[in-house]
Structures are given as structure tokens and as C-alpha cells.
Amino acid sequence: MAKHSPVIGRYVTFDVDGCEYKVFYLQNGQGVPLVCQHTAGCHNHQWRGLLEDEEITKKYNVIAYDLARHGKSDPPLNKDWWKEEYRLTADHFVNFIVAFCDALELKDPIFMGSSFGGNVALQLALRKSDRFRAVIPVEAAANAPGFFLDVWRHPHANAAQVCASGVWDLMAPQSPERDRWLTWHYYTQGSEAFRGDLYFYSVDHDMRDSLSKIDTRRCPVVMMTGTYDYLTPPEATEKTASGIPGGIYIEMEDIGHFPMSENYPVFRVYLKEALRIIAEKTA
Amino acid sequence: MDIREWAVRFSEASDADPAIGAMARYFTCSYLFDMGEAKAIVEMVDGKIYRINISPAPMDPYDFALRASAATWREFARPIPRPMFHGIWAASFRKDLRIEGNTLALMQNLRNFTLQFELLRRVGVPV
Numbered sequence: 249m250a251k252h253s254p255v256i257g258r259y260v261t262f263d264v265d266g267c268e269y270k271v272f273y274l275q276n277g278q279g280v281p282l283v284c285q286h287t288a289g290c291h292n293h294q295w296r297g298l299l300e301d302e303e304i305t306k307k308y309n310v311i312a313y314d315l316a317r318h319g320k321s322d323p324p325l326n327k328d329w330w331k332e333e334y335r336l337t338a339d340h341f342v343n344f345i346v347a348f349c350d351a352l353e354l355k356d357p358i359f360m361g362s363s364f365g366g367n368v369a370l371q372l373a374l375r376k377s378d379r380f381r382a383v384i385p386v387e388a389a390a391n392a393p394g395f396f397l398d399v400w401r402h403p404h405a406n407a408a409q410v411c412a413s414g415v416w417d418l419m420a421p422q423s424p425e426r427d428r429w430l431t432w433h434y435y436t437q438g439s440e441a442f443r444g445d446l447y448f449y450s451v452d453h454d455m456r457d458s459l460s461k462i463d464t465r466r467c468p469v470v471m472m473t474g475t476y477d478y479l480t481p482p483e484a485t486e487k488t489a490s491g492i493p494g495g496i497y498i499e500m501e502d503i504g505h506f507p508m509s510e511n512y513p514v515f516r517v518y519l520k521e522a523l524r525i526i527a528e529k530t531a
Numbered sequence: 532m533d534i535r536e537w538a539v540r541f542s543e544a545s546d547a548d549p550a551i552g553a554m555a556r557y558f559t560c561s562y563l564f565d566m567g568e569a570k571a572i573v574e575m576v577d578g579k580i581y582r583i584n585i586s587p588a589p590m591d592p593y594d595f596a597l598r599a600s601a602a603t604w605r606e607f608a609r610p611i612p613r614p615m616f617h618g619i620w621a622a623s624f625r626k627d628l629r630i631e632g633n634t635l636a637l638m639q640n641l642r643n644f645t646l647q648f649e650l651l652r653r654v655g656v657p658v
Contacts, residue, residue, distance in 0.1 A: 394624065405638040413641040417618020421611050421652075476614045478621035 255299045259320075262351040264344045267327060271348060272320035273313035277305030280381065281357035282523075283349060284312040285365030287387075287506060288449055289400075289411055289442025290434050291319025294362075297512025304516070308358075308523070313348055315341075317441045334444030338452045341368045342375055349379070358526060360384035360519075363479070363505055364449040367392060370469070370488070374458055377467035382526040384519075385471045387505045389484040390459055390491065396450040400443040407439035418505035420476035423514075431509045456491075464494030468529045470522040471495065474503035496525060534569045537657040538583040544650045546579050551643050555579070558643045560636045563587065563596035566604040566658040578643065595632035601658035603627055607648075608656040619648060 255276040262269060274292050276299050286294045295312035298304060314321035323329040345368065349357055359380050361369045366388025373383045400414070401407045412435035419428050435442075462469060469492055473485035482499050489497035500507060500518045507515035532540075545551060551558070555578020564571050572584040572593045584591060597619065599607075603626055606616035615625040622628035630637065637644060 399634075399638050402635065402638065404635055405641075409642040410638050413645045414620065414638075416645050417621050420614075421617050476617060476621075478615055478618075478624045481615070481625065 253300060254305075257320075260348070260351045261325075262347050264316075264347045265340055267316070267324035269316045269324060269344070270322060271313055271316065271351075273311055273348075273352075274299055275309070275311045276300065277308050277310045279307045279309055281349075281352075281354040282308040282310050283345070283354065283357045283359050284310065284508075285315065285345070285359070285361030285368065286312070286318065287363040287365060287509075288445035289318075289415075289438035290431075290509075291438060293319070293434055294431070294506065294509035296509075297516070298508055298519070301512075301516060304520070304523070311352065311354075311357075315445075316344065317444075318438055334441065335447035336364075336445050336452075338368070338371050338448060341448055342371050345372065346376060346379060356381040358382045358384065358523075360386060361388075362386040362508060363388070364445055364453075366471075366480075367449060367453045370455055370459075370462075371453065373462045373464075373467045373469050373492075374455065377463050380467050381530055382468040382470065384522050384526075385469065385485075386507060387473050387477050387480050387485070388471060388488070389480040390456045390488045391454045392480050392484075393450050395479060396443065396446045398443075400446070401439060408436040411439040411442045412436045415505070418477065418479060419510040420474065420502055420504040422502045423504065423510040427510050427512070431506050434509070455488075459488060459491035459495075460493060462492045462495070464492060468526055469495045470498065470525055472498045472500055472507075472518050472522060474500040474505065474507050476502070476504035479505055498522060532655055532657050534571060534585045534657040537569075537654065538571060538585050540654045541573075541650065542580040542583060544654050545647050548646060548650065551578060551646050554642060558640055560595075560640050560644075561593040562637070562644070563593045563598075563632075564604075565596055565598035566656060567599075567601040569601075569657045575640070575643075593632065594636035595630065595634055597628060597630055599626070599628040604651075604656045604658050608651045608654075610652050612652065618645070 292312035366385035369385035489495035
């Protein structure tokens with residue numbers, strides 16, 4: 249018997265730094281906007297559990313977009329993008345997110361992202377504290393070197409499998425096998441963008457000297473990292489949070505770098521706590 | 532478990548693994564497991580174990596090698612490994628695992644090799 253999900257998908261077109269983007273997003277819920285960024289080389293289906301979480305979507309308008317060049321969001325429509333190597337910068341990433349929120353006329357959204365989405369959440373807290381109610385950087389740190397690798401798109405290897413299996417043990421062995429394989433499946437679909445995303449993640453993102461400038465009275469920061477994350481291990485996130493005046497760190501037990509996708513039932517327990525803290529601080 | 536018994540158990544587990552079998556064709560490479568006190572060269576041909584050399588000589592060839600202390604290999608073999616011992620990337624970033632040799636061959640076979648490596652959780656290690 250057919251069953252429809254309450255989640256809907258739409259496209260919205262807007263300009264960022266001279267690039268025309270037609271962006272696909274999934275949406276469900278009502279209340280405070282909760283804007284969600286997928287991980288590098290992936291797409292918004294990583295947020296499938298949250299998008300259908302009845303308890304959270306009763307109070308929050310959950311919106312998960314595909315960053316340009318990912319999923320159903322194409323590269324810039326007005327550029328010969330295939331003639332240049334893709335390297336995502338912090339400036340463009342921040343401008344994209346703000347332009348997306350403007351396009352949807354979102355008022356005081358909470359921004360949540362994982363991995364490179366978590367790192368850009370820190371950038372937003374620093375640069376756009378007037379635009380966001382709060383940020384939830386997941387699996388993030390002030391810097392995350394070491395993953396901008398040529399092997400992600402080496403022509404002598406199957407890039408789809410290299411990316412998907414290369415991130416396999418970013419997940420916890422306790423996470424359900426089916427959800428880990430779904431995450432693997434998503435990662436086979438984004439290999440061309442993965443390395444360019446990681447330019448931001450491992451090279452252009454470095455906030456070690458600016459954490460103290462984040463104003464958490466205007467934009468609370470609640471960081472969360474899983475114990476099985478080897479890229480941004482718990483101690484890296486904890487150190488980052490401790491460098492932010494008023495920064496909060498929550499450690500997530502027995503989960504890895506893709507918590508919303510690899511084990512949503514575990515992730516939601518911590519997410520609800522983060523949302524509770526934010527509601528309290530922004531009441 | 533001595534290394535001979537380990538080789539038999541590892542071969543049986545790998546050759547019977549349905550996830551490896553689902554994409555076995557062209558899974559052809561050779562690699563060294565250097566566990567300190569024990570070493571083995573595994574030779575794969577089209578997804579099946581062709582041979583495991585349990586007493587490799589200094590000049591015996593292989594494509595790539597995984598080298599770590601015996602203690603780390605024992606951590607790999609726990610049914611649920613502790614954080615940072617739960618894969619070759621994790622252990623090479625955060626622990627004493629070194630991946631050497633032709634790493635492109637590893638990347639070309641990464642999907643199946645990763646599955647095979649995790650068989651150690653069921654098979655155990657000979658150190």
C-alpha cells in the first residue's frame with residue numbers, strides 16, 4: 249500500500265558571488281527554522297531521519313538543502329564550471345548559506361551542519377551572528393587538516409568506491425549496518441565534489457585564532473561530536489568549544505562522523521538536548 | 532591461534548562473505564599484514580583468496596602493506612573495536628598503523644579490502 253511522506257522537495261534559484269544556483273531542498277515541519285547542511289561529497293538525504301521526526305517537526309521547520317554541485321543542486325548555471333577545478337572557500341560557503349536563508353525568507357533560523365557543515369557553522373557564528381538564532385556544529389573543529397587528498401578523484405581508481413569506502417570507518421561499528429550502507433551509497437554519488445569540498449574543510453577553514461571573537465550571547469554555539477570520529481575526534485571539538493566564550497560541547501557516545509545518517513535514533517537524543525539548550529538560551 | 536589456523540579461517544570467511552562476493556570480480560591484488568610477531572601476504576584473484584603466504588621471505592612481493600604493533604592488531608580483532616581502532620583510516624590517523632607500498636592498489640580495491648579487514652573481528656588475529 250502506498251504511503252506518502254510529509255517531506256516535500258522544492259527548487260529555489262538565487263545568486264551567490266555571481267553564480268546562479270538552482271538549489272534543491274527538502275522541508276517538513278513548522279516553527280523555528282532548522283536549516284541543515286549535509287557532509288562533504290554527500291547530499292540532503294543524510295537528514296532523512298530528522299525530516300520525518302514527528303516530535304521535532306512539531307516545533308521546528310526542518311529544511312535540508314543540497315549545496316550547489318551536490319544531489320539535485322547543479323553547479324552554477326551561468327558558468328563553464330567544467331573548465332575549472334572546484335575548490336570550495338569559506339567565503340563562498342558562508343555567502344551561499346546566507347543567500348539560501350534569504351531566498352526562503354527565514355527569520356532567525358538555527359543552522360546545523362555536520363563535518364564540513366559543522367565547520368561552516370562555526371564560520372557563521374563568527375561572521376553572521378546577527379543572522380542566525382544559534383548554530384549546532386556537529387563533528388566540527390577550529391581546523392581539520394589532512395583530508396584534502398588527490399586520491400578522492402584519481403583517474404586510476406573508482407572514485408565512487410574510494411570516497412564511499414574511504415569514509416566507511418568514520419562511522420561507528422555499533423551503528424546499524426543498513427544505515428551505514430545507506431551512507432556509503434550516498435557517498436558513491438558525490439565523488440566529484442568531495443575533494444573540492446575538502447579544500448574548505450581541511451585547508452581554507454582555520455579558526456584557531458578567531459574562536460574567542462564568537463559572540464555566543466548573540467548566537468549560541470552547541471557543538472556535538474561522536475566518540476568514533478577520527479577526523480575531528482572528541483578532544484578536538486572539546487578544545488574548540490572551550491576556546492569559544494560560552495561555547496557548549498556535548499560528546500555523543502558510540503557514534504561517528506555521520507551521526508544523523510548512520511544512527512539517527514542515537515543522534516536525536518543528543519540533538520533534542522542541543523535544541524533544549526538553545527531554546528533556553530534564546531527564550 | 533597460530534598463523535596457519537588463522538590463514539584457513541580468514542580464507543574461509545572471506546571466500547564465503549556475501550558482501551565481497553557481490554562485487555568480487557576484478558578484486559585482484561596482494562597485501563602484507565605485518566603484525567610484528569606474525570606476518571602474512573594475502574593474494575587475491577577475482578575476489579577469492581588464491582594463496583596466503585604465512586612465512587614471507589624478505590623479497591616476496593606484494594602491492595601494499597599494513598604494519599602495526601601486535602597490540603593494535605589485537606584491538607582490530609575485538610568484536611566491537613574501541614574508537615580509533617575501528618578501521619584502517621582511523622588507526623592510521625590516530626594510532627600506530629602504517630600503510631605502505633602501492634596505496635593506489637589499495638584504493639582500487641578499497642571497498643572489498645575494507646570488508647575483508649573487518650573480518651578480523653570474527654576471525655581474530657594470530658598475535
